[in-house]
Amino acid sequence: MDSRIRFFYNGVTMSFLFLFVSVGQKMVAQSLELKSLIKKEYDFSKIGSMQVDLEFDYEVNRAKTMAMAKANNLKIKEVLPNGKKVELQEIGHDGSPIYYETYADNASQTSRASALHNNGLLNLDLDGLGMEVGVWDAGVAMTTHQEYDVRAHVGDGGTEIDAHATMVTGSLISSGIKRNAQGVAYRASVLSHDWTRDKIEVAEAAANGLLLSNHSYGIKTDRVPDWYFGSYIKVAQDWDNIMYNAPYYLMVTAAGNARHSGDNESPVFGTSADGFDLLLGFTVAKNGLTVAGSNSRIDTRGNLKEASVSAYSSYGPVDDGRIKPDLAGDGSSILSTDAKSETSYDISAGTSMATPGVTGALLLLQQYNEQLYGSYLKAATLKGLALHTADDVDAPGPDYKMGWGVMNAKRAAEVLHQKEFSTQILENTLVDGEIFELTVKATEGATLMASISWTDPASEYINRGELNDGTPALVNDLDIRITQDGKTFLPWKLNPKNPNAPAEHGDNRVDPFEKIEIPNALGTYTIIVSHKRGLLQDKQDYSLIVSGASFTECSLNSPSGLSLENPLDNKIMLKWNEIVDGLYEVQYRKESEGSWISIFTTTGSKTLSDLVLNESYVVRVRTFCSQNIASEFSMEYKFTFDGPNTVVGLLDTFQTLSADQGISFSVYPNPAVNQISLLTEVGASAMYRIISPAGIELKVGTIEKEPIPVADLATGMYILQIKDGDTYKSTKFFKN
CATH class of the missing domain: 3.40.50.200 (Peptidase S8/S53 domain)
Incomplete structure (x- = not known):
């Protein structure tokens, strides 16, 4: 199911085409x-x-x-x-x-x-x-x-x-x-x-x-x-x-x-x-x-x-x-x-x-x-x-x-997947005389990185015999800068007269790719893309890539506070507590059937339609913070539809489908950077495992010394499993 949603970040309009697919589903390139x-x-x-x-x-x-x-x-x-x-x-x-x-x-x-x-x-099954x-x-x-x-x-x-x-x-x-x-x-x-x-x-x-x-x-x-x-x-x-x-x-x-x-x-x-x-x-x-x-x-x-x-x-x-x-x-x-x-x-x-x-x-x-x-x-x-x-x-x-x-390629795939969540990829056109600005909030403790890349017109000048001719081949000289509180950060450049020297920061006048890195970035920054001289054909297409920033206030939490309201002859409204910048996927089905009906909304409510009287239904909701970054589904709940006589507004009218779904916990911070802590008490002998989405055990240890270190993990989603006596608990967390 496709749903076009338009969001606004720092004055920049971003249009997404959501293509939701089941986990593990294979999509063949057309x-x-x-x-x-x-x-x-x-x-x-x-x-x-x-x-x-x-x-x-x-x-x-x-x-x-x-x-x-x-x-x-x-x-x-x-x-x-x-x-x-x-x-x-x-x-x-x-x-x-x-x-x-x-x-x-x-x-x-x-x-x-x-x-x-x-x-x-990454278990992406790309081949x-x-x-x-x-x-x-x-x-x-x-x-x-x-x-x-x-x-x-x-x-x-x-x-x-x-x-x-x-x-x-x-x-x-x-x-x-x-x-x-x-x-x-x-x-x-x-x-x-x-x-x-x-x-x-x-x-x-x-x-x-x-x-x-x-x-x-x-x-x-x-x-x-x-x-x-x-x-x-x-x-x-x-x-x-x-x-x-x-x-x-x-x-x-x-x-x-x-x-x-x-x-x-x-x-x-x-x-x-x-x-x-x-x-x-x-x-x-x-x-x-x-x-x-x-x-x-x-x-x-x-x-x-x-x-x-x-x-x-x-x-x-x-x-x-x-x-x-x-x-x-x-x-x-x-x-x-x-x-x-x-x-x-x-x-x-x-x-x-x-x-x-x-x-x-x-x-x-x-x-x-x-x-x-x-x-x-x-x-x-x-x-x-x-x-x-x-x-x-x-x-x-x-x-x-x-x-x-x-x-x-692993990190590149992560940047693609996290687009509009902790990364940004824009394909823009810079018109002659124009300046593009994008304000971003850095992910605390991470390296804020921004780069521009463009396919430059072929140079009219070619060398016909001059030794070590330094005439620049670059035609359209684009520039990237990052500013914060009056300070300007410049891109990397090299000196061909001393190629053994380390790279330095400065005005790069020769490369059709420029990158700026700010380690341990903190706060809000403005990324600026501009150009020198006139642009050939009065414009230049370019690509802007940003990582190490937050592009939404959305948190990867499952929706809570589910309730039913306004029942009519064949429909009823499902409501829940909204999450800032969240997009929601609501799934419901007859209890007797296996296939879900999916509907999407940007608000904290959605009407469930075409319901049948006296039929039992199962419903669940999850939050999307970007096109491909989603929380777990909420617990699955069951209700029997009685039309206008359905009891309204009482979460107690729902029943959990299985008791073990009630065994849950959460961690903070989520997304995490260097470490995570549990938001629940566990026994002194409790053990933890961190597992990749592909089922590979990456870390194991005891809980006695919280917090759990995760700085060595690559960016992505992970499963944290806790064994506390005879009880197993698990949750997902995102590592920035």
Whole structure:
């Protein structure tokens, strides 16, 4: 049942579509229908013109490339002794031959995507069913591998089966016949392509609603002059243009494995031995997501215990100082499918394998958002969510090694779920000259975090040969600030002239993503989004993500004080004590039947209709504090409907359905941050257990030393169970 409710917070109107589903119910993404809705938002005259330009450029450059290769006896394709495939892709503006190579040297735990799976920490049962992801690589995957079922398809007619493409595809969608090789989105589908016409094919696929594509390859670092490193060249411009014109599409790329290559002898900082300034081509694009490799250790609760950048992973920065790579995934010793046979597997390492782990996690987040809210996130929102929730590593703030940290799909899913309760996600448009303000109340003791992300127009300026040219590629320079009592908090920024230095706070003039963090925030703050200079086309879409705040006064308590009033011939009014900002779900049914009738209201009363005389009914009520954050139902009560003669206004006329429902208690504070205490007396030998919604026991102990510590728990809903002698009591609480 759908119910559109409009709330007002701090002058900002928020419209919700409530899609209530039973706990554990599986919702399948309606990909084709949602793709159609995405396509309706696109300007196909611009996309069509862009595709024509890409096709023309390709044909001209391909002819030039083949002619140069013939004249200079250049190899078009070759397989190196280490098994890597290399192919001449195009000729640069300066006449340099540009070769593509795969980024593997022969991943779902590190990205926390496993927390989203069936029986994962969040028990969301997300698997990619109904979702589709594009893969471009040195060739096409072996689509008949036993791990893919019928979910891998060749998208461009390619016939050259490639081991690297097969391994990347397996990291994304392997079903888990070999358990340790299971892909991140193990029921999703892959469209596999050869890299030869990657831009043209991606532009067409994105125009048709493709959300994500994986590119675990890039320009070979030892065959280009030094000025190419970190440069915003035409290939980066083309990819930015594709993403700008198809704003739901996000390109995910591998950073490369050239840290110790020594190939850039004139980096923007230090010497080639330092490993900085090694990103090339589309890894430098503003709007894409560039993935570094990490070595990480994750505990059983999905918490990052330690992490370091992989020894091979290429560092940024790019020449204009933007934060690249964007984040990191696990690229070490990944078991995946192999192309030797339909049942073969192999282990590989490199940013090639880190990248599909991140891409698959992003696909699951799109699936989850569709389940929760009936739509997909724009690419800027998805990218912003990943960067907003990444685990920071080493010094606070981003760096040029692993960007904003290690991908944390678990935390990203929690931010999605808690939208309008303790988080906020807004997709807005900033008009030229406009300022957007949002006032929020910080969650005491938490870190208030706010970020903006936007898909920026492609820069008209491209580098044509200047070494370490710092000209900013950013076109529309948006800004985020947070103020409180005359104090202004600024976003993170990095200094490309000293990339080893820790991040600092200041005016970020180069990145299309900005984030502010305020540890131990207290009180009310104002978030401000503005811009510098004029905006291209007089406007810019952007996404605002906020966490560590309260967006409602609603408390997660079951309604109390239920009573019956105003009985008529076939209906009666049910009333209860209202909770501030609460939305209520009322369920009732005949005692003799099992299915509930659900109705929703924003007030403390609701009329139960179509009742039958002398029939016994059961009724219960729960509170929703946001679209997906709800209390437990109240106790279930029974009444017999006698029409106008029904006894009115006496709660005693209700009967509880079972005596054990009367054994209840509560805790405070709820939501909790660091600890919880019981609002009931228990014996000295009482024991407690804290259980995840998936039924996993997380903590156990005695009650003798209250309060119970919960600071080490991740954000989410938990069950607290008390054993007091022979009596068992349980309640739910929310951990912020």
